Amino acid sequence: MAASRAVSVYAYGEAVRHLESALQAQEVVDPTDKAKRCDLLLALAEGLMLSGEPQRAAEETAEEALALAETLEDKVRASRACIAALYGHYRFTGALVTPGFRKWAARADRDAVPGTAARAEADIALAWLRIASNEFAEARALRVRALEVARQIDAPETLFRAVLVLLSNDVALRRQEERLELAEEILTKAIARVTGRTLVIIFDNCGMVFLQWGDVARAEECWNRAQEVADRMRDPASLRRVQVLRINESTMRGDLEGALATGSDMLAQGEALGGPIASRFMAAANTLRPLLYLGLGEVALLALTPQTPGVAERAFVPAIRALCLASLGRREEAQSLLHQLTERYRIGPEGDEAPAAHLLWLLEAAVLLDDQETTTLLSARLAPMSTLAAGGEPALTCPARHLGAAAALLGEREQAKAYYQQVLEACAKIRFRPEAALTRLEIAELLLEEAEEGAQGLAPLQAEALRKEAMEHLDFAIGEFQALKMQPSLERALRHKGLLKA
Numbered sequence: 001m002a003a004s005r006a007v008s009v010y011a012y013g014e015a016v017r018h019l020e021s022a023l024q025a026q027e028v029v030d031p032t033d034k035a036k037r038c039d040l041l042l043a044l045a046e047g048l049m050l051s052g053e054p055q056r057a058a059e060e061t062a063e064e065a066l067a068l069a070e071t072l073e074d075k076v077r078a079s080r081a082c083i084a085a086l087y088g089h090y091r092f093t094g095a096l097v098t099p100g101f102r103k104w105a106a107r108a109d110r111d112a113v114p115g116t117a118a119r120a121e122a123d124i125a126l127a128w129l130r131i132a133s134n135e136f137a138e139a140r141a142l143r144v145r146a147l148e149v150a151r152q153i154d155a156p157e158t159l160f161r162a163v164l165v166l167l168s169n170d171v172a173l174r175r176q177e178e179r180l181e182l183a184e185e186i187l188t189k190a191i192a193r194v195t196g197r198t199l200v201i202i203f204d205n206c207g208m209v210f211l212q213w214g215d216v217a218r219a220e221e222c223w224n225r226a227q228e229v230a231d232r233m234r235d236p237a238s239l240r241r242v243q244v245l246r247i248n249e250s251t252m253r254g255d256l257e258g259a260l261a262t263g264s265d266m267l268a269q270g271e272a273l274g275g276p277i278a279s280r281f282m283a284a285a286n287t288l289r290p291l292l293y294l295g296l297g298e299v300a301l302l303a304l305t306p307q308t309p310g311v312a313e314r315a316f317v318p319a320i321r322a323l324c325l326a327s328l329g330r331r332e333e334a335q336s337l338l339h340q341l342t343e344r345y346r347i348g349p350e351g352d353e354a355p356a357a358h359l360l361w362l363l364e365a366a367v368l369l370d371d372q373e374t375t376t377l378l379s380a381r382l383a384p385m386s387t388l389a390a391g392g393e394p395a396l397t398c399p400a401r402h403l404g405a406a407a408a409l410l411g412e413r414e415q416a417k418a419y420y421q422q423v424l425e426a427c428a429k430i431r432f433r434p435e436a437a438l439t440r441l442e443i444a445e446l447l448l449e450e451a452e453e454g455a456q457g458l459a460p461l462q463a464e465a466l467r468k469e470a471m472e473h474l475d476f477a478i479g480e481f482q483a484l485k486m487q488p489s490l491e492r493a494l495r496h497k498g499l500l501k502a
Helices: 002-008 012-029 034-051 054-071 075-093 099-111 117-132 136-152 156-166 173-186 196-212 216-233 236-253 256-268 276-286 288-293 297-303 317-327 331-344 356-368 372-387 399-409 413-430 433-453 460-484 487-499
Strands: none
Touching (some): 002 034, 034 054, 054 099, 075 099, 075 117, 075 276, 117 136, 136 156, 156 196, 173 196, 173 372, 196 216, 216 236, 236 433, 256 276, 276 297, 288 297, 331 356, 356 372, 399 413, 413 433, 433 487
8 A cells, every 4th residue: 555655656666665565574474375475566566667677577576476377377467467577678678579578478478368458468569579570561460459459448558558559650651641540549538547657658659640740739739748747757768758759859950969968868867767778779769860960870870780789679770770871871781781671671562561661761771872773662652751741750850851852863853842842841830950951952952953954955044043043042051051060961062052153
């Protein structure tokens, strides 16, 4: 009872101490009551995760609870132990497919009773394993089954978790409208019986979906709610999630150094927050875009090496590495990885489930490498993504900008201009300052190329008009690059000004 009261006022360390005392008392009062000890251990596992000890929760407390549940032949308690261990591993490492996670997913699958919350939770865990193996259609089927079960039973926490995985950024392009529908649906549900840490992630993800569709007001409303819950809860997982929000917000408004500073804070607080590996990975993944804007691709690549704990197990890391290598001009390595990944994702049929975000990063890499064959393949596949204001999280960007760059590479100037206009409209709506500046630079380059190639066939006034328009875009871009300290892009823009003898 004392532990429960402590949790209700967010005193998680105190709750853990009370539960440890209760376990000691139980051992004295009635050491034969295995069911009571199992229940206390399950409560302790929850308290340990909230207090910043998820590794202990997963590797010690849940393990003992499962052993007792198996002795009792109690599948309900066994499933609760498995679920506690799965989320303990996740919170500690941030990598969902470590050997420990695989072990507990298999146990959860074994013990789950059909038609229960435990079955839905087990399917969610199994889906993450499928994602890690690039079996996206199989993962999709498991996630849908989990949601169907969760909708049929009275288990709000499981329902929110089932929706959450379908809101994630590893869904296919043709599932983007479904993400929006799910975000709108879940926000109408009662939240009184849902844990605060799940609410923080739901609000965060719903906000990202609304941003993707250009609805800034609803996105900010969701993120404010996430901040309020995290401020109240003060548990490690929620605090990390809010730090990711701050990184994204800083990146979009052009405070790139501020975004990196928040990432550094996340790293520094990793031990205290009870998830050093998770903090390291989340900081690396979510500061990727500001690092690329600032010309620090080497830093980004170093943070995402396969040897870094928690990195090799994440399905999207290879696509991001291909982008980093391409941005650094390491063409041979980037090209080799790009070709491996286009085959791995089995790009082709419209109905496949390859994650849209992963394909967008590959398109960006292909354009940087002047790989017209891969650019043609990917740009055709991703063309519908141009209607989205933002996408590709955690390396947040504007999809239409990369589709515009792809069209320009393929000599489709009018199509490129149309895509770039979409970007400028989207950036004005969602206030994405670096992307707007880069789009202006790319428009200027397109116009200069058009003026140069058409010099023989264009009237002098037409060519001059193109150059004048290009100059206006360059002037805007240069001012922004200087303000945002985007040195590589600034140098690229100034080279064009030199060519114009400006």
